[in-house]
Amino acid sequence: MALLEMTGVSKRFGGVQALDRVDLSVEAGEIRALVGENGSGKTTLMRILAGSIPPDEGSVVIDGVSLADMDATARLDAGVGVVFQEALICPELTVAENMLMGRLPGRHLWVDRAEMMETARRVLEDADLPLDPGQRVRSISQDAQHLTEVARVLARGSRVLVFDETTASLTVDHVERLYRIIRATADRGSAVVFITHRLHEAFELCDTVTVLRDGQVTGTRVVAETDEEEIVRLMVGRSLENQFYRPPSEHGELRLEVTSLSVGDVRDITFSVRSGEIVGLGGLVGSGRSTVLEAVYGLVPRDGEVTVAGSPVAPLDPRSAIAAGVGLVPEDRRGQGLAMEGTVEANAVMVLTGSRPLLSLVDREAEEAVISTLIEQLDLRAAGIRSLVRTLSGGNQQKVVLGRWLARRPPVLLLDEPTRGIDIGAKREIYDLIHHLADSGTAILIVSSELPELLGLCDRILILREGRIAGEYERGVSEERLAAAMAGVG
Amino acid sequence: MTGRRPEEEVREESGRPRLARLLRDAPPWTGVGLVLVGMFVGLALTEDLFLSYTNLNNVLRGMAIPLLMAVGSTILLTTGMIDLSIGSMLALGTMIVAGFLFLGLPGWVAVLGTMVVCGLLGGGLNGLLVAKAKLSFFVVTLGTLALFRSAAQIPTNGLSVQLPDNGEFVEWLGDGRVGSVSVPVTLSLGILVVSILVMRSTTFGRAVFAVGGNEQAARLAGIPVDRVRVGVFAINGVLVGLAAVVFTGRIRAGSPLVGAGIELEVIAAVLLGGTSFLGGAGSMVGTLIGVLFIAVLQNGLNLLGVQALWQGVVTGGVLILAVWVDRVRRPG
Numbered sequence: 001m002a003l004l005e006m007t008g009v010s011k012r013f014g015g016v017q018a019l020d021r022v023d024l025s026v027e028a029g030e031i032r033a034l035v036g037e038n039g040s041g042k043t044t045l046m047r048i049l050a051g052s053i054p055p056d057e058g059s060v061v062i063d064g065v066s067l068a069d070m071d072a073t074a075r076l077d078a079g080v081g082v083v084f085q086e087a088l089i090c091p092e093l094t095v096a097e098n099m100l101m102g103r104l105p106g107r108h109l110w111v112d113r114a115e116m117m118e119t120a121r122r123v124l125e126d127a128d129l130p131l132d133p134g135q136r137v138r139s140i141s142q143d144a145q146h147l148t149e150v151a152r153v154l155a156r157g158s159r160v161l162v163f164d165e166t167t168a169s170l171t172v173d174h175v176e177r178l179y180r181i182i183r184a185t186a187d188r189g190s191a192v193v194f195i196t197h198r199l200h201e202a203f204e205l206c207d208t209v210t211v212l213r214d215g216q217v218t219g220t221r222v223v224a225e226t227d228e229e230e231i232v233r234l235m236v237g238r239s240l241e242n243q244f245y246r247p248p249s250e251h252g253e254l255r256l257e258v259t260s261l262s263v264g265d266v267r268d269i270t271f272s273v274r275s276g277e278i279v280g281l282g283g284l285v286g287s288g289r290s291t292v293l294e295a296v297y298g299l300v301p302r303d304g305e306v307t308v309a310g311s312p313v314a315p316l317d318p319r320s321a322i323a324a325g326v327g328l329v330p331e332d333r334r335g336q337g338l339a340m341e342g343t344v345e346a347n348a349v350m351v352l353t354g355s356r357p358l359l360s361l362v363d364r365e366a367e368e369a370v371i372s373t374l375i376e377q378l379d380l381r382a383a384g385i386r387s388l389v390r391t392l393s394g395g396n397q398q399k400v401v402l403g404r405w406l407a408r409r410p411p412v413l414l415l416d417e418p419t420r421g422i423d424i425g426a427k428r429e430i431y432d433l434i435h436h437l438a439d440s441g442t443a444i445l446i447v448s449s450e451l452p453e454l455l456g457l458c459d460r461i462l463i464l465r466e467g468r469i470a471g472e473y474e475r476g477v478s479e480e481r482l483a484a485a486m487a488g489v490g
Numbered sequence: 491m492t493g494r495r496p497e498e499e500v501r502e503e504s505g506r507p508r509l510a511r512l513l514r515d516a517p518p519w520t521g522v523g524l525v526l527v528g529m530f531v532g533l534a535l536t537e538d539l540f541l542s543y544t545n546l547n548n549v550l551r552g553m554a555i556p557l558l559m560a561v562g563s564t565i566l567l568t569t570g571m572i573d574l575s576i577g578s579m580l581a582l583g584t585m586i587v588a589g590f591l592f593l594g595l596p597g598w599v600a601v602l603g604t605m606v607v608c609g610l611l612g613g614g615l616n617g618l619l620v621a622k623a624k625l626s627f628f629v630v631t632l633g634t635l636a637l638f639r640s641a642a643q644i645p646t647n648g649l650s651v652q653l654p655d656n657g658e659f660v661e662w663l664g665d666g667r668v669g670s671v672s673v674p675v676t677l678s679l680g681i682l683v684v685s686i687l688v689m690r691s692t693t694f695g696r697a698v699f700a701v702g703g704n705e706q707a708a709r710l711a712g713i714p715v716d717r718v719r720v721g722v723f724a725i726n727g728v729l730v731g732l733a734a735v736v737f738t739g740r741i742r743a744g745s746p747l748v749g750a751g752i753e754l755e756v757i758a759a760v761l762l763g764g765t766s767f768l769g770g771a772g773s774m775v776g777t778l779i780g781v782l783f784i785a786v787l788q789n790g791l792n793l794l795g796v797q798a799l800w801q802g803v804v805t806g807g808v809l810i811l812a813v814w815v816d817r818v819r820r821p822g
Binding site: 299318319322323328330335336337338339342346349350353354355356358359360361362404 | 704768
């Protein structure tokens with residue numbers, strides 16, 4: 001009997017069968033990767049395990065004990081620890097308070113602060129996590145906030161641990177640290193479920209891998225006996241060869257010129273992008289990649305010049321950037337990109353709305369054009385243009401954000417992590433679209449944390465390190481050289 | 491314009507049973523509408539007086555002022571905001587109309603003047619403080635709630651003033667009729683129709699939905715968010731000004747004490763009509779149904795002999811219920 005046994009778990013949301021008789025059993029000491037495209041049911045399965053939603057059918061058993069009658073709190077005590085994608089922390093509390101939330105040491109109403117700090121410190125030291133237990137979570141970096149979340153699960157001494165795309169929001173060195181923590185807990189006899197979009201992580205860290213597709217398990221393999229090709233096939237039902245390939249192309253006149261751009265820690269950035277050129281902006285989290293895009297677009301105050309096709313763009317004024325022909329696809333779809341409760345239609349016409357005077361009638365023909373571009377060119381999959389964006393998969397949501405700009409054919413497009421958190425199939429389509437845009441003359445600047453993505457898409461790659469350009473590389477550079485430039489070695 | 495919406499060409503992500511789709515596609519005010527019909531039929535069957543001309547006329551006339559105010563609040567709430575000061579502004583508005591008339595201005599000048607002043611108070615004070623100074627709408631309009639009420643009371647030490655002889659036009663707007671058609675009822679329905687067109691067919695209307703749906707996303711898309719916010723508060727002010735004119739005409743006086751608590755009734759009607767408390771989704775038709783709902787409810791309570799003192803319990807309960815329904819409909 002495995003430590004974690006999920007048997008025949010099914011769940012429907014309205015008309016969508018999110019999970020269909022899923023079996024998942026993980027032994028003590030095992031690290032299991034759970035992979036699958038977006039919407040394949042990974043997170044739903046883990047929410048059922050944590051008790052945040054009830055399954056329609058099926059059982060969850062830990063160490064021979066059924067969790068059926070336990071609510072989320074009881075499951076925590078039973079040893080289930082889930083690190084969810086979105087940090088569930090209280091920003092006004094300290095790291096220690098967040099870690100020990102719900103089980104603070106002390107008597108009656110009073111908290112024993114000394115013991116709380118001591119316990120937190122011990123857990124952090126054991127795990128080699130560089131966090132100060134006394135610091136308020138609000139004042140620490142995003143990265144550290146996610147580590148706090150990890151520390152909380154560790155502090156509970158959970159026997160079944162789940163990491164839901166935890167690595168997506170961590171920098172490279174913290175990913176390594178997380179690996180060590182996960183290996184150590186597995187060695188102590190925990191069962192670990194590790195959800196990731198990056199297959200190489202599954203191969204580096206995990207013993208076994210289970211693939212979900214459309215709510216069904218399509219296969220479970222021992223990592224040593226399979227390869228990425230097979231896993232991708234299980235995920236998408238087809239194999240994706242030549243995931244990136246773009247023949248070198250002709251570049252036209254200068255479209256975007258950035259001269260001596262400085263914002264806070266970002267200093268003296270100078271570069272240019274030509275018509276039809278795709279330029280990548282790489283670097284570790286915190287190196288200032290997104291800041292550069294935001295400064296060009298006028299979202300943050302800046303020093304230095306930005307010109308588009310020769311004419312200067314006013315600082316701190318997105319409308320001036322848009323008028324000059326710049327489009328931005330922000331990293332944070334939920335926060336900056338979309339009205340999640342709005343319809344596809346309403347979200348799609350947002351840029352068009354922004355480009356027209358407030359006191360004007362709606363241009364229905366132009367709106368129809370935006371929407372038909374979205375549906376035809378981007379192959380949007382939704383129940384209708386009136387369906388809510390919230391009900392779309394991540395990939396289709398991203399298509400809506402991109403689609404807004406397409407009808408305008410912007411001379412310059414800034415893309416911040418355009419494929420973050422979307423499945424392989426949709427990724428492919430977005431790559432095709434980026435290529436297509438470049439071929440039709442758009443100058444494209446892409447920020448991405450995924451080196452293979454930069455290598456596959458870009459004609460030229462700029463690496464930022466600590467707010468400065470640390471190197472410029474042509475197409476064909478090796479992944480190792482880029483990684484070294486980002487980290488500042490070599 | 492092509493006849494066919496591209497909607498039909500979008501592929502279905504999943505098949506849905508017909509009933510589920512019907513529920514999903516039904517406008518958010520369907521439930522309230524059905525209850526309203528039920529209430530109407532119930533009252534018609536049990537209370538003889540309900541269907542009488544006088545009574546129905548009273549219901550409609552009572553609806554005009556809340557409807558004018560609710561149109562403004564619907565636009566505001568669609569951007570995710572509420573103006574708590576509208577009751578006080580209503581009182582101030584009645585004093586302003588009366589004041590203009592006492593200055594000997596012609597009726598129509600007094601009316602337009604009141605609408606402009608209220609628009610400036612709404613846009614210039616509430617709007618600018620929220621949009622430019624980045625203060626919370628709750629705090630700002632709670633402040634102006636007190637401020638407007640005081641300002642209304644100061645000139646006359648809190649006493650009402652009868653309208654002078656040149657108040658005929660204002661009285662006509664508030665209580666007049668053309669043939670058997672009530673002027674204020676027609677006026678409020680006319681404003682409702684105009685607002686439906688504005689929300690559906692102007693760039694401003696689109697921008698209102700975008701700002702309410704996600705302010706950041708709207709800003710990134712180039713929508714002048716601050717101007718939209720100021721504009722929405724200004725429009726709301728103008729409509730409250732118009733409601734104040736109607737009120738003044740109806741009671742034939744300027745009164746600094748009217749309108750206390752009416753903001754709750756108005757906001758309850760807007761929420762009942764399916765405009766989301768979170769912004770980004772709103773419906774003028776729904777607001778009309780919400781206003782009708784509260785008007786018929788209050789009328790029914792009167793006919794059933796429920797004491798006026800108890801009516802707040804019902805209105806308050808309905809308000810909470812409306813927000814609850816909104817919450818259930820749009821899970822976190």
